[in-house]
Amino acid sequence: MAVTIRDVARASGVHVSTVSRSFSAPHLVNPETRTRVLAVAEDLGYRPNRAARALTTGRTHNLGLIVADIANPFFPPLIKAAQAQARLRDYHVFVADTDEDPKAEEDLIQTLTKQVDGVLLCSPRLTNRTIERLREEIPFVLVNRRVKGMPTVLMDVGRGARLAVEHLTGLGHRRLAVVTGPSGSWTSKEMQEAAAAMNEVDVVFLGPNPPTELGGLAAAADVVASGATGVLAYNDLVAIGLVEGLAERGVEVPRDVSVIGVDDIVAGRLGRPKLTTIAMPTAAAGRIAVDMLLQSVDAEAATGVTMLETTLIVRESTGEART
Amino acid sequence: MAVTIRDVARASGVHVSTVSRSFSAPHLVNPETRTRVLAVAEDLGYRPNRAARALTTGRTHNLGLIVADIANPFFPPLIKAAQAQARLRDYHVFVADTDEDPKAEEDLIQTLTKQVDGVLLCSPRLTNRTIERLREEIPFVLVNRRVKGMPTVLMDVGRGARLAVEHLTGLGHRRLAVVTGPSGSWTSKEMQEAAAAMNEVDVVFLGPNPPTELGGLAAAADVVASGATGVLAYNDLVAIGLVEGLAERGVEVPRDVSVIGVDDIVAGRLGRPKLTTIAMPTAAAGRIAVDMLLQSVDAEAATGVTMLETTLIVRESTGEART
DNA sequence: ATACTTTTTGCAACCGGTTGCCGAACCCGA
DNA sequence: TCGGGTTCGGCAACCGGTTGCAAAAAGTAT
Numbered sequence: 001m002a003v004t005i006r007d008v009a010r011a012s013g014v015h016v017s018t019v020s021r022s023f024s025a026p027h028l029v030n031p032e033t034r035t036r037v038l039a040v041a042e043d044l045g046y047r048p049n050r051a052a053r054a055l056t057t058g059r060t061h062n063l064g065l066i067v068a069d070i071a072n073p074f075f076p077p078l079i080k081a082a083q084a085q086a087r088l089r090d091y092h093v094f095v096a097d098t099d100e101d102p103k104a105e106e107d108l109i110q111t112l113t114k115q116v117d118g119v120l121l122c123s124p125r126l127t128n129r130t131i132e133r134l135r136e137e138i139p140f141v142l143v144n145r146r147v148k149g150m151p152t153v154l155m156d157v158g159r160g161a162r163l164a165v166e167h168l169t170g171l172g173h174r175r176l177a178v179v180t181g182p183s184g185s186w187t188s189k190e191m192q193e194a195a196a197a198m199n200e201v202d203v204v205f206l207g208p209n210p211p212t213e214l215g216g217l218a219a220a221a222d223v224v225a226s227g228a229t230g231v232l233a234y235n236d237l238v239a240i241g242l243v244e245g246l247a248e249r250g251v252e253v254p255r256d257v258s259v260i261g262v263d264d265i266v267a268g269r270l271g272r273p274k275l276t277t278i279a280m281p282t283a284a285a286g287r288i289a290v291d292m293l294l295q296s297v298d299a300e301a302a303t304g305v306t307m308l309e310t311t312l313i314v315r316e317s318t319g320e321a322r323t
Numbered sequence: 324m325a326v327t328i329r330d331v332a333r334a335s336g337v338h339v340s341t342v343s344r345s346f347s348a349p350h351l352v353n354p355e356t357r358t359r360v361l362a363v364a365e366d367l368g369y370r371p372n373r374a375a376r377a378l379t380t381g382r383t384h385n386l387g388l389i390v391a392d393i394a395n396p397f398f399p400p401l402i403k404a405a406q407a408q409a410r411l412r413d414y415h416v417f418v419a420d421t422d423e424d425p426k427a428e429e430d431l432i433q434t435l436t437k438q439v440d441g442v443l444l445c446s447p448r449l450t451n452r453t454i455e456r457l458r459e460e461i462p463f464v465l466v467n468r469r470v471k472g473m474p475t476v477l478m479d480v481g482r483g484a485r486l487a488v489e490h491l492t493g494l495g496h497r498r499l500a501v502v503t504g505p506s507g508s509w510t511s512k513e514m515q516e517a518a519a520a521m522n523e524v525d526v527v528f529l530g531p532n533p534p535t536e537l538g539g540l541a542a543a544a545d546v547v548a549s550g551a552t553g554v555l556a557y558n559d560l561v562a563i564g565l566v567e568g569l570a571e572r573g574v575e576v577p578r579d580v581s582v583i584g585v586d587d588i589v590a591g592r593l594g595r596p597k598l599t600t601i602a603m604p605t606a607a608a609g610r611i612a613v614d615m616l617l618q619s620v621d622a623e624a625a626t627g628v629t630m631l632e633t634t635l636i637v638r639e640s641t642g643e644a645r646t
Numbered sequence: 647a648t649a650c651t652t653t654t655t656g657c658a659a660c661c662g663g664t665t666g667c668c669g670a671a672c673c674c675g676a
Numbered sequence: 677t678c679g680g681g682t683t684c685g686g687c688a689a690c691c692g693g694t695t696g697c698a699a700a701a702a703g704t705a706t
Binding site for chain 2 (some may be wrong): 653654656657658660661
């Protein structure tokens with residue numbers, strides 16, 4: 001059916017090994033021979049079979065990218081950047097979605113193991129123990145999750161949260177609420193710890209919540225009940241849902257309550273009010289994570305933690321506290 | 324390093340072929356032997372190497388899913404449904420993003436060819452000619468695109484567009500605008516044709532536009548200039564951007580202009596005004612497309628067109644024309 | 647007990663590449 | 677012209693499974 005390396009060998013009158021080398025070790029074959037072989041290959045429409053190559057080299061030239069939820073707009077920029085970076089290195093990325101389910105996540109990793117050289121785990125919901133165990137089977141890079149001794153790319157949400165709290169207190173807010181995310185989320189924990197460590201403010205934590213608009217919508221009642229006038233939401237989706245939920249209860253943003261989100265997704269830049277938010281360098285994270293992963297794929301055991309900066313972007317969803 | 328079929332064979336005192344058959348052809352091996360082999364395999368932590376299997380069987384048990392833009396919220400439900408359906412059939416899905424670039428799309432298909440058994444092409448921007456050529460290399464199923472003789476899953480946007488136009492004329496609008504999408508888009512063409520075929524309305528077409536909020540934002544000026552009071556946007560993202568762009572020009576929705584989107588994405592259900600939209604059965608499309616693809620993978624040459632219904636959901640972005 | 651099925655297992659070739667090893671051809675200087 | 681060093685290309689084993697074929701084992705009928 002398909003044209004193989006042997007067809008090319010026959011057609012160009014050389015041995016298969018020469019054809020193979022023409023592709024994967026050019027310096028070992030006479031330039032003239034190589035040109036001829038490549039021409040014939042081109043002519044026959046030959047394309048190397050990556051699966052076969054993987055068998056001997058042990059390299060599939062594929063990477064796995066596992067995210068909790070593709071539908072969350074936080075991920076696509078990261079995914080795109082990772083894909084682009086991988087292509088640069090002649091790798092392909094297989095994206096998979098776990099639906100926020102740790103069990104599905106583990107299964108996925110297991111099945112992916114033989115088909116990829118490494119896995120990018122974005123915002124995993126697994127336990128540390130499980131991650132450490134899985135690590136034996138295949139190289140990992142974690143994004144948005146800290147596990148001792150594993151290569152990791154983090155975004156400094158702690159600092160972001162501090163900036164957010166300072167911004168709110170600067171506007172005169174004295175009672176704040178943090179609408180937290182899913183329980184397994186490192187980001188959520190970071191936010192909480194940073195907020196809790198701030199002095200001279202009264203902070204209440206509401207959660208856990210699903211990291212979606214619906215989560216924010218549902219949290220609106222608690223926010224109202226809490227009496228907080230400044231809110232830091234787990235992410236922009238939650239913030240958007242929250243604004244909506246508050247509006248349904250006659251609470252207007254930013255007039256009555258100020259809301260800050262996280263991620264700086266496009267939707268937040270367009271609705272009304274435009275969201276004040278903590279911008280995350282997701283594209284950079286994707287690129288860097290891929291490079292770290294490739295490094296640890298062939299360097300046996302690379303490790304290291306990269307921390308990326310976050311920034312506070314002030315828009316319309318925060319305002320002075322009413323006195 | 325990893326445990327192979329031969330390790331299992333040695334450890335359980337049978338030939339490799341027996342081990343192989345214990346997994347892939349159970350009825351050909353004595354139940355007792357099989358139980359023993361499986362136990363040993365389990366014990367050793369053996370997992371079959373899919374790449375190796377692919378080499379002999381010619382089946383990778385992987386599917387490719389190519390979308391124009393993962394960041395477009397239209398796709399995730401489709402992707403998730405496709406993934407879930409594929410898992411049910413013991414297949415994996417590799418998602419890839421083309422960034423709306425036909426060239427990248429073609430490259431991607433080429434490289435994917437050897438690693439997957441079939442490809443799901445969602446809203447492809449390629450020319451018909453290219454698609455037909457690529458078809459020789461690997462089984463396809465198209466979503467949201469019609470090419471003669473190819474298995475296809477469509478959503479009836481034509482009907483949706485007619486419903487939308489009727490809704491608008493019913494509200495008294497006499498001059499309508501259609502904000503179209505990218506030039507290669509089948510959906511866009513369908514919408515235009517359906518709208519153009521409606522009598523007794525004055526329709527102007529504005530485009531092509533990128534299928535994003537920014538596209539809608541940019542189209543606002545043209546809409547204002549066109550004098551239309553009813554607008555059908557290429558999708559909800561465009562609609563949301565458009566609403567925002569109109570607001571910037573002091574044009575309020577639905578007071579001054581009515582806007583209808585397409586897709587029924589979550590963001591449209593939450594902003595203000597909540598979008599009137601044409602809902603697309605994306606999850607169903609994903610499921611069906613996977614099944615059609617798997618069918619045409621082993622049935623050599625299956626074909627057929629599935630058309631799914633769309634519905635008009637009336638919310639707040641449409642209202643009576645001012646007289 | 648014999649001949650004939652049917653089930654179970656082993657053998658070995660094969661899928662499509664890669665790679666260590668070895669010999670042939672070539673180059674250079676003396 | 678000969679020895680020594682390179683460069684180039686062929687040979688064959690191998691990666692980890694699958695599968696057609698046939699031998700061995702077990703079962704059945706006569």
